[in-house]
Amino acid sequence: MAICKTGAEHLASLKDGRTVYIDGALVSDVTEHPAFRKSVASAASLYDFQTAPENLELMTFAPEHANRRINRAWQIPRSYAEMTRRRKALTAWAECSYGFMGRSPDHLASALVGQRIGLDVFKRGGEARAKAFADYFDYASSSDLFLTYVIINPQANRSKDWGDQEEDLVARIVDEDATGVTIRGAKMMGTSSIMANEIFVANLQPLKAGEEALAFCCALEMNTKGLRVLSRKSYEAGAVSVYDNPISSRYDENDAVIYFDDVKVPWDRLFVHRDVDLCRAQFHDTPGHVFQNYQSQIRLVVKLKFLVGIAHKLTETIGTSGMPQVREQLGRLAANVGMVEAMLHGMEASGEQVGDYWIPNRHHLYSSQVITQELYPRMINVIRELAGGAFIMLPSSFRDWDNPVIEPLIRKTQRSSALDPEQKVKFLKAAWDAIGSEFGSRHTQYEMFYAGAQFVTAGHSFRTYGWDSSNNLVDRLLSSFALNDERSAVKH
Secondary structure (H helix, E strand, C coil), rough: CCCCCCCCCCHHHCCCCCEEEECCEEEECCCCCCHHHHHHHHHHHHHHHCCCCCHHHHHHECCCCCCCCEEHCCCCCHHHHHHHHHHHHHHHHHHHHHCCCCCCCCHHHHHHHHHHHHHHHHHHHHHHHHHHHHHHHHHHHHHCEEEEEEEEECCCCCCCHHHHHHCCCEEEEEEEEEEEEEEEEEECCCCCCCCCCCCCCCCCCCCCCCCCCHEEEEEEEEECEEEEEEEECCHHCCCCCCCCCCCCCCCCCCCCCEEEEEEEEEHHHEEECCCHHHHHHHHHCCHHHHHHHHHHHHHHHHHHHHHHHHHHHHHHHCCCCCCHHHHHHHHHHHHHHHHHHHHHHHHHHCCCEEEEEEEHHHHHHHHHHHHHHHHHHHHHHHHHHHHHHCCCCCCCCHHHHCCCCCCHHHHHHHHCCCCCCHHHHHHHHCCCCCCCCHHHHHHHHHHHCCCCCCHHHHHHHHHHHHHHHHHHHHHHHHHHHCCHHHHHHHHH
């Protein structure tokens, strides 16, 4: 057995007979299908990266409950130093995909780490449910599983409560017996479900009294009978080549609707059972929501660094980098990236010790989310402005280079003072793939909404800010003078 999980192990684990549909057809093997195979291979390569001798200490640790080393994403930080060490591992994984795999294995591992810290919250639903979660955490972490989750409901009719939607739309408990519960209905968004081992099912959106059938949390293997994955279109399948689409051809983690067609959940895989408030509490009364979004900020810093690198190389390629107004734009982009990275380090340094564990600063985390939801699309637009028409006049595909008639013409028309024509086209195609292709547009949408609508993240910021500190400053100023003081001064 390898000292830690390898890419080959992960690929083998995905040949499990899971039920995935795309383009009207059932997929027999996600590791071989042209819509998924390169992206699945990229996910598997994360495990090869952690296994490399030079990365082993950076990426993995040896917990007491496992018989081999596992990724540091599963490490529950007991100090600020352990948190920063863990962050360096997550950063290294994010750099493998340039920040474009938003649901890499460390995301759900982080979510479960935060929820495991708050295990007592699960005890509100009974000791059996808390034990089921603790046992599952030990199993998932010691196995170094790749987990994804579905924690929101299909949009459907937003004017109605979740419990009032059409029958069998929103996943709910429809039966239960001595062996477990049966669930039927849909959940979103199953990002990375194609390449994950298991799926965590929960409710992040608020539920109300009377919606107890919807109020559950469980974990299921991806090949569970009745679990159906309805994939969106594959950007990987639409990629012409790695040369033409170097990011979308290899890092399209995919999104999917997950439909539970009378799926049986055994009791030892059920962590919340018909408890509306506990569905909320498992995210917000534990540090679960904080840890999962803290991981997202780590990944986003890598992605923003990549994008500002694209912007800088773009101006050098088209010869505008020396213009004062262009340098100003680049300077502002760089300042934005520096701000987000500083906020990431700040939420770690200003975290707090809660019992045995170190927790990031909640408000600093939510502040960063509010800012970056607006920042990301602005950065994309600035890069597009810096490009001008550069993205529009590219050759149709790598095959154009093999046509003896047009190849000399391409070399004449794709000039750059910094790059030869072939390298210029290669770079501009990569840049367009990142920011302007359908894949790139999906990522803009993702960064704007993965944490919820802006009123949701702003609400988290409002909820976690220390208003007393600000209010006390105002009150102290107001208490330092009075109208009668002015009257007395005038009299004297």
